[in-house]
Structures are given as C-alpha cells and as structure tokens.
Amino acid sequence: GNSVTQMEGPVTLSEEAFLTINCTYTATGYPSLFWYVQYPGEGLQLLLKATKADDKGSNKGFEATYRKETTSFHLEKGSVQVSDSAVYFCALSDGTGSQGNLIFGKGTKLSVKP
Amino acid sequence: ETGVTQSPTHLIKTRGQQVTLRCSSQSGHNTVSWYQQALGQGPQFIFQYYREEENGRGNFPPRFSGLQFPNYSSELNVNALELDDSALYLCASSPVAGTNVKLFFGSGTQLSVL
Numbered sequence: 001g002n003s004v005t006q007m008e009g010p011v012t013l014s015e016e017a018f019l020t021i022n023c024t025y026t027a028t029g030y031p032s033l034f035w036y037v038q039y040p041g042e043g044l045q046l047l048l049k050a051t052k053a054d055d056k057g058s059n060k061g062f063e064a065t066y067r068k069e070t071t072s073f074h075l076e077k078g079s080v081q082v083s084d085s086a087v088y089f090c091a092l093s094d095g096t097g098s099q100g101n102l103i104f105g106k107g108t109k110l111s112v113k114p
Numbered sequence: 115e116t117g118v119t120q121s122p123t124h125l126i127k128t129r130g131q132q133v134t135l136r137c138s139s140q141s142g143h144n145t146v147s148w149y150q151q152a153l154g155q156g157p158q159f160i161f162q163y164y165r166e167e168e169n170g171r172g173n174f175p176p177r178f179s180g181l182q183f184p185n186y187s188s189e190l191n192v193n194a195l196e197l198d199d200s201a202l203y204l205c206a207s208s209p210v211a212g213t214n215v216k217l218f219f220g221s222g223t224q225l226s227v228l
Contacts, residue, residue, distance in 0.1 A: 103159070
C-alpha cells in the first residue's frame with residue numbers, strides 16, 4: 001500500500017543552520033505530496049505542496065522538490081529560526097479511494113536553539 | 115472568519131464507554147475530515163463527510179462513526195472504547211471535497227481511555 005517514510009527526529013539545530021528533513025514515499029500512480037507543520041499546541045498547517053514530478057513547493061523559506069525518480073520530497077531551508085521549532089509531517093494524497101485522504105509520515109520534531 | 119474549532123480539548127473516558135467529539139468547520143467549508151493521531155505517530159484518516167454524507171473511510175472499525183449537520187459542523191462518535199483509542203483526534207475542513215484541496219486543521223481533542 002501507499003506509505004510515507006520520514007527521517008526520525010528529534011533534529012536539533014542552531015539558529016541560521018541549514019535544514020534538511022528527508023521524506024520518501026511509496027505509491028502507485030502519481031500522488032500529490034505535502035509538507036504540514038504542527039506548532040506546539042496548534043493544529044496542523046499546510047506548509048507547501050507539489051502535485052506533479054519536478055514541481056517545487058515553497059513557502060516561508062522552505063522548499064521541497066517532487067522527485068519521481070527517487071520517490072522523494074525532502075524539505076529544506078537555508079537558514080532556520082527559533083520560530084521554526086515544530087513537528088513537520090510529510091504526506092501524500094494518491095487521489096484514489098477516499099478523497100481528501102492524506103497518508104502522513106510519523107513526523108520529525110525540529111528544535112532550533114538561539 | 116473563525117477557524118476550525120474542536121471540543122472538548124481534553125477528555126478522559128473508561129474502557130467500554132462511548133464518546134462524542136465535536137468539530138465546527140471553518141466558515142464556507144462544506145467538507146470535514148477526521149484523523150486519529152496516536153502519540154509519536156502521524157495522523158491516520160478515519161473518514162470524511164461532504165454535504166452531510168460520508169465521502170470516504172479509512173481502515174477503522176464500525177464503532178467509529180460520524181455525522182455532519184446542515185451547518186457543516188460534525189461529530190465523531192466512538193463506541194466501546196478501547197485503550198488503544200487513546201490519541202489526539204483532529205478535525206480538518208475544506209471548502210470542497212477533493213484530493214488536492216487545502217485542509218484546515220483544528221487543534222484537536224486529546225482523548226485518554228483508562
């Protein structure tokens with residue numbers, strides 16, 4: 001079945017460091033890929049998405065490129081801030097079966113120290 | 115414009131009991147999805163409601179049931195609670211049903227089953 005695998009956390013970085021959170025997926029067909037972020041005490045928020053191969057999603061300095069050949073959607077940011085501390089979830093939507101059904105990875109907790 | 119609100123925020127129940135969780139969707143949204151997020155895991159899709167009809171279901175037993183009302187608010191009911199039902203239950207609304215629409219999440223209801 002379809003699945004998403006994320007690098008395990010927690011990830012601890014100093015402010016202004018470079019961030020990469022790895023995400024790979026298994027899916028039939030052509031899924032859409034998403035990154036969601038969950039700040040402490042809040043619900044999940046969509047950070048960025050890509051709907052087809054080679055698309056790059058970007059938002060708030062974060063980027064991720066849909067790589068079909070490596071079935072990956074790694075999240076990157078050039079210079080993290082303390083306010084980026086949160087849990088990041090990679091997810092896919094394969095468009096089959098239940099509409100709106102997102103399949104999430106387990107999440108990666110990021111802590112940024114000043 | 116109010117966001118997605120869920121009630122209660124926390125709940126403690128005993129094994130075998132029944133529970134009802136509530137969700138008010140964001141203004142203008144006619145679709146509500148429910149997810150279960152166990153500790154340290156990503157959210158798992160329970161079901162979705164679109165215009166008061168179930169529009170898809172994940173791999174959850176029938177004791178998980180739902181309703182959507184004419185104002186598009188929704189309830190999640192769980193019968194015969196089990197210890198493994200302890201989790202954060204997330205509600206998400208969207209303006210339409212679809213695979214690539216943006217979901218707006220509430221902060222969740224933390225359910226503990228003792």
